[in-house]
Amino acid sequence: MLDxxxxxxxxxxxxxxxxxxGAYNIRKNGKxxxxxxxxxxxxxxxxxxxxxxxxxxxxxxxxxVHIPVILSQAGLxxxxxxxxIIGEDADVTIIAGCGIHCGGKESEGHSGIHEFQIKKGARxxxxxxxxxxxxxxxxxxxxxxxxxxxxxxxxxxMELTQLGGVDEARRVNEAVLGAGAALLMTERVMTEKxxxxxxxxxxxxxxxxxxxxxxxxxxxKNNSVQDFYVNxxxxxxxxxxxxxxxxxxxxxRNQTVPALRALHPDAEMxxxxxxxxxxxxxxxxxxxxxxxxDAAVNRIxxxxxx
Amino acid sequence: MLELQNVKFDVPDADAGGENPPRKTIVNDVSFTFKTGxxxxxxxxxxxxxxxxxxxxxxxxxxxxxxxxxxxxxxxHLPIHERSNxxxxxxxxxxxxFKGTTFRDLLSIAAGTDxxxxxxxxxxxxxxxxxxxxDKPVDSKLxxxxxxxxxxxxxxxxxxxxxxxxxxxxxxxxxxxxxxVDLLKREQKExxxxxxxxxxxxxxxxAAETLLLIRNGKIAYAGELEGxxxxxxxxxxxTFSNTCEGENDVRCYR
Numbered sequence: 001m002l003d004x005x006x007x008x009x010x011x012x013x014x015x016x017x018x019x020x021x022g023a024y025n026i027r028k029n030g031k032x033x034x035x036x037x038x039x040x041x042x043x044x045x046x047x048x049x050x051x052x053x054x055x056x057x058x059x060x061x062x063x064x065v066h067i068p069v070i071l072s073q074a075g076l077x078x079x080x081x082x083x084x085i086i087g088e089d090a091d092v093t094i095i096a097g098c099g100i101h102c103g104g105k106e107s108e109g110h111s112g113i114h115e116f117q118i119k120k121g122a123r124x125x126x127x128x129x130x131x132x133x134x135x136x137x138x139x140x141x142x143x144x145x146x147x148x149x150x151x152x153x154x155x156x157x158m159e160l161t162q163l164g165g166v167d168e169a170r171r172v173n174e175a176v177l178g179a180g181a182a183l184l185m186t187e188r189v190m191t192e193k194x195x196x197x198x199x200x201x202x203x204x205x206x207x208x209x210x211x212x213x214x215x216x217x218x219x220x221k222n223n224s225v226q227d228f229y230v231n232x233x234x235x236x237x238x239x240x241x242x243x244x245x246x247x248x249x250x251x252x253r254n255q256t257v258p259a260l261r262a263l264h265p266d267a268e269m270x271x272x273x274x275x276x277x278x279x280x281x282x283x284x285x286x287x288x289x290x291x292x293x294d295a296a297v298n299r300i301x302x303x304x305x306x
Numbered sequence: 307m308l309e310l311q312n313v314k315f316d317v318p319d320a321d322a323g324g325e326n327p328p329r330k331t332i333v334n335d336v337s338f339t340f341k342t343g344x345x346x347x348x349x350x351x352x353x354x355x356x357x358x359x360x361x362x363x364x365x366x367x368x369x370x371x372x373x374x375x376x377x378x379x380x381x382x383h384l385p386i387h388e389r390s391n392x393x394x395x396x397x398x399x400x401x402x403x404f405k406g407t408t409f410r411d412l413l414s415i416a417a418g419t420d421x422x423x424x425x426x427x428x429x430x431x432x433x434x435x436x437x438x439x440x441d442k443p444v445d446s447k448l449x450x451x452x453x454x455x456x457x458x459x460x461x462x463x464x465x466x467x468x469x470x471x472x473x474x475x476x477x478x479x480x481x482x483x484x485x486x487v488d489l490l491k492r493e494q495k496e497x498x499x500x501x502x503x504x505x506x507x508x509x510x511x512x513a514a515e516t517l518l519l520i521r522n523g524k525i526a527y528a529g530e531l532e533g534x535x536x537x538x539x540x541x542x543x544x545t546f547s548n549t550c551e552g553e554n555d556v557r558c559y560r
């Protein structure tokens with residue numbers, strides 16, 4: 001049921017060696033390839049038939065769910081609407097991701113529209129990887145949208161990664177945080193050749209003592225372009241921080257626009273942003289430990305995007 | 307044996323301005339031989355050229371003229387990593403801070419292995435940093451002392467033939483300086499490491515067999531500490547007595 005390319009993609013996007021254990025839903029070229037539910041995690045096709053609903057029972061602990069998407073059909077532009085409901089006090093890991101294999105001249109694309117409802121006291125770690133491989137010349141396009149609604153004391157850690165191969169990416173992330181909720185969002189993007197990536201983030205700290213930390217790490221090789229926007233809005237006594245760093249390797253171009261809006265007098269918000277080449281003192285240090293220039297650059301980038 | 311032969315380093319004089327500013331000499335015709343397995347301290351006033359000289363040896367600063375010879379091989383034009391692979395390692399005065407790169411990464415690069423047991427053995431040998439440091443990112447969150455301890459460990463992990471430590475005690479707590487001196491002496495004795503410490507700290511000056519006093523880019527004195535004492539004391543005499551505002555105002559013009 002899985003061919004060699006599928007297996008390669010699954011390994012890249014979800015670190016899977018084959019069919020995963022526990023709950024999963026594998027989508028290939030717009031169709032369901034396989035699904036498994038568990039006692040605590042139900043996966044069902046939504047009413048419209050254009051996505052899935054993943055329902056995690058309250059109190060579910062130490063379980064994970066894999067929902068990778070494989071795209072290898074030339075000319076296909078697949079859009080899915082997935083909803084995740086994470087029950088009260090659950091503590092789960094969700095591994096998502098999309099891998100495109102492009103073998104021809106026609107473009108291929110996937111738009112995953114994800115909505116998270118994280119209930120009171122629930123904790124979720126969401127890992128999403130985007131990769132594109134293949135010898136084809138068609139454009140590989142990934143436009144994910146992630147909307148997160150966090151109830152009181154919910155906790156979410158979101159790791160969003162795209163390391164090369166994707167020609168066009170337009171990402172939208174939105175989150176609204178209730179009282180005591182905490183969100184740690186880390187985005188890592190590496191673009192090369194003439195690729196472009198755009199990320200628009202809108203985080204609203206709505207509840208008292210909510211916390212958000214938005215981290216963006218960008219590496220731009222060749223002539224690629226990346227734009228990163230984040231609006232952090234505080235509507236209550238809360239804490240918010242944005243940290244965005246971009247390393248330009250060749251002729252890349254980058255815009256980084258962090259914005260803080262305090263609509264409450266007890267909001268505490270900070271941001272730091274930097275755009276530049278690899279720092280000389282970092283290169284000197286690694287070279288003084290015996291690495292040549294190229295190896296030193298690689299190690300610094302590897303660490304930066306980890 | 308590490309030989310400096312008429313080593314010179316100059317830079318454009320930024321203060322002079324203009325399109326073709328005159329050159330300013332930082333290291334001026336220095337010749338000296340560091341004997342294999344010797345312990346040397348380099349001291350001198352701020353801005354005298356100590357760090358520039360150390361960076362010339364590592365290849366971080368390019369030589370303007372002169373020659374650097376390591377065990378008979380001219381290394382004057384070798385890039386930094388090749389000098390490192392020839393056995394020279396430099397511990398920076400202000401170590402680089404990274405994003406994402408951890409102490410484990412640096413130590414693995416330095417030691418050429420990521421084997422957990424071997425890394426733990428290096429940390430035990432260095433003694434001044436704990437094992438829990440390993441997965442700490444070497445970033446701006448580290449204190450000045452922590453990052454200097456990490457820097458020291460990465461130098462020692464290379465098993466250098468020539469180890470240059472640039473002000474290794476900056477930010478280090480007083481009670482760690484003694485063990486740090488002992489460590490460098492132990493490395494010198496056990497591995498016959500040529501040890502060069504740039505420092506103002508008496509503990510390092512006393513530990514050294516030979517002291518180099520650098521002034522205005524030249525070696526003003528080379529020999530035992532005792533012989534340098536009159537000059538060092540002279541350097542500590544304040545020459546700003548006319549502008550000094552005494553105890554009531556602690557601003558110092560030195």
